[in-house]
Amino acid sequence: MNALSFIPLLLALILSPLLFGVxxxxxxLFAGRRGQPLLQTYYDLWKLxxxxxxxxxxxxxxFRAGPMVGLAAAWVAATLVPLGNFPALIAFPADFLLFAGLxxxxxxxxxxxxxxxGSSFEGMGASREVFFSALTEPALFxxxxxxxxxxxxxxxxxVLALVIIALMIVLLAxxxxxxxxxxxxxxxxxxIHEVMVLDHSGPDFAFILYAAALKLWMLGALVxxxxxxxxxxNPWLSLALVSGGMFGLAVVIxxxxxxxxxxxxxxxxxxxxxxGAVATVALILTLR
Amino acid sequence: xMTDLILVLVVLTNLKLLGSSRLGASIRVVAAQGVMLGxxxxxxxVHELSLHFAALAVGTVALKGVVxxxxxxxxxxxxxxxxxxxxxxxxxxxxLIGLAALAASFWLGxxxxxxxxxxxxxxxxxxxxxxxxxxxxxxARKRAVNQVLGFLVLENGIYTFGVGIVAETPFxxxxxxxxxxxxxxxxxxxxxxxxxxxxxxxxxxxxxxxKG
Numbered sequence: 001m002n003a004l005s006f007i008p009l010l011l012a013l014i015l016s017p018l019l020f021g022v023x024x025x026x027x028x029l030f031a032g033r034r035g036q037p038l039l040q041t042y043y044d045l046w047k048l049x050x051x052x053x054x055x056x057x058x059x060x061x062x063f064r065a066g067p068m069v070g071l072a073a074a075w076v077a078a079t080l081v082p083l084g085n086f087p088a089l090i091a092f093p094a095d096f097l098l099f100a101g102l103x104x105x106x107x108x109x110x111x112x113x114x115x116x117x118g119s120s121f122e123g124m125g126a127s128r129e130v131f132f133s134a135l136t137e138p139a140l141f142x143x144x145x146x147x148x149x150x151x152x153x154x155x156x157x158x159v160l161a162l163v164i165i166a167l168m169i170v171l172l173a174x175x176x177x178x179x180x181x182x183x184x185x186x187x188x189x190x191x192i193h194e195v196m197v198l199d200h201s202g203p204d205f206a207f208i209l210y211a212a213a214l215k216l217w218m219l220g221a222l223v224x225x226x227x228x229x230x231x232x233x234n235p236w237l238s239l240a241l242v243s244g245g246m247f248g249l250a251v252v253i254x255x256x257x258x259x260x261x262x263x264x265x266x267x268x269x270x271x272x273x274x275x276g277a278v279a280t281v282a283l284i285l286t287l288r
Numbered sequence: 289x290m291t292d293l294i295l296v297l298v299v300l301t302n303l304k305l306l307g308s309s310r311l312g313a314s315i316r317v318v319a320a321q322g323v324m325l326g327x328x329x330x331x332x333x334v335h336e337l338s339l340h341f342a343a344l345a346v347g348t349v350a351l352k353g354v355v356x357x358x359x360x361x362x363x364x365x366x367x368x369x370x371x372x373x374x375x376x377x378x379x380x381x382x383x384l385i386g387l388a389a390l391a392a393s394f395w396l397g398x399x400x401x402x403x404x405x406x407x408x409x410x411x412x413x414x415x416x417x418x419x420x421x422x423x424x425x426x427x428a429r430k431r432a433v434n435q436v437l438g439f440l441v442l443e444n445g446i447y448t449f450g451v452g453i454v455a456e457t458p459f460x461x462x463x464x465x466x467x468x469x470x471x472x473x474x475x476x477x478x479x480x481x482x483x484x485x486x487x488x489x490x491x492x493x494x495x496x497x498x499k500g
Binding site for chain 2: 157158162269270273274277278280281284285287288
């Protein structure tokens with residue numbers, strides 16, 4: 001473990017809320033608006049942290065534990081993710097299983113906390129979240145397994161292209177972005193992620209927002225680790241590459257959200273299965 | 289590199305066909321697949337390019353990219369009321385079966401002794417996969433147009449297989465296969481039209497009852 005391996009964690013902790021700002025700015029640009037400030041997520045987090053939380057009498061400790069466990073899981077997962085040429089803080093064989101498990105734990109507690117409110121809308125959101133994540137998780141695992149087998153651009157160009165396509169779909173689905181879920185929607189019948197966190201307020205909601213930003217950053221880091229070229233060991237060049245790449249990725253997400261409509265709920269499973277199929281093709285191509 | 293890319297795209301188009309719910313989209317996908325395969329022999333034998341390959345490529349692209357889609361769209365326009373695929377096996381199950389078939393093709397392709405030097409190691413597996421996917425499309429879909437598409441995918445698989453050993457296959461045999469496919473699609477297009485006129489639908493699962 002050297003000093004450089006703290007960089008991915010520090011960058012993730014400090015810069016991840018900025019991704020939402022970049023995405024929103026991109027969308028505003030497409031819509032011809034000026035858009036909210038780039039640092040809006042930081043203002044929101046600060047505002048929410050200073051407020052008190054309101055708890056319904058029907059909820060139990062599970063509801064209070066949800067956001068905390070979610071944020072803790074996101075923090076631990078952030079130590080496992082390398083960024084560009086920087087190594088991860090903690091690395092051991094098959095650590096990607098732990099990474100996927102931590103994301104699963106985060107989701108599990110969000111879902112359980114949503115069910116704990118007893119609201120039927122939150123139950124619907126929880127049901128959808130679990131259904132869709134049951135389809136994205138196999139895709140994520142197959143993508144990670146393909147990466148483990150060590151493809152590079154020289155030998156497996158098509159393979160890496162397939163993996164990146166699959167991982168982008170997983171990223172959009174896991175982070176409730178547009179082809180699967182609309183982060184701006186406020187119609188309960190169509191929401192997935194947003195409806196599950198409707199009843200959280202104050203610091204709890206700040207935790208959820210921050211954990212969501214971290215999750216976007218981590219999955220983005222996985223995409224970047226495939227796309228970015230090697231910087232030849234120069235840490236400053238690496239730093240410029242990863243931060244540029246990460247915000248470039250945020251712009252790409254913003255463009256996708258601007259040019260696409262949200263899919264019908266019935267079509268979403270087909271998209272996710274498609275992502276899994278593309279990832280499996282990549283895996284078969286590497287294994288042959 | 290280019291041949292690998294084309295073969296991966298062929299595999300993906302086959303999976304897309306297995307999951308596609310619209311007949312029009314399926315016809316376009318098969319046309320795109322045909323065009324890609326038409327370019328394959330030119331790219332695979334780029335060092336020894338001759339009139340032989342050029343003529344084969346032009347003929348294939350013209351037939352599979354232009355004539356077949358035109359015939360099928362014509363049959364679709366005249367015979368179909370709705371444009372859904374109407375599967376026996378659901379789309380998601382079809383894709384999963386397709387993935388299993390892909391794995392089986394790679395397993396089999398690695399064990400099949402092919403005598404000549406292949407332009408790409410993906411060639412035999414993707415050819416086998418096209419054949420299996422085509423067979424599956426013929427069996428698992430109700431619409432007659434879809435069965436023509438399955439037949440075309442099957443033929444594309446055999447064609448892909450032929451590209452690897454094209455130096456040994458006489459030119460006439462290749463042209464003969466193309467002509468056979470053309471006649472088959474032509475006849476099936478007419479048959480679809482007549483089935484539709486007699487029975488008011490082209491769903492093959494209802495063809496076992498005679499019209500009195």
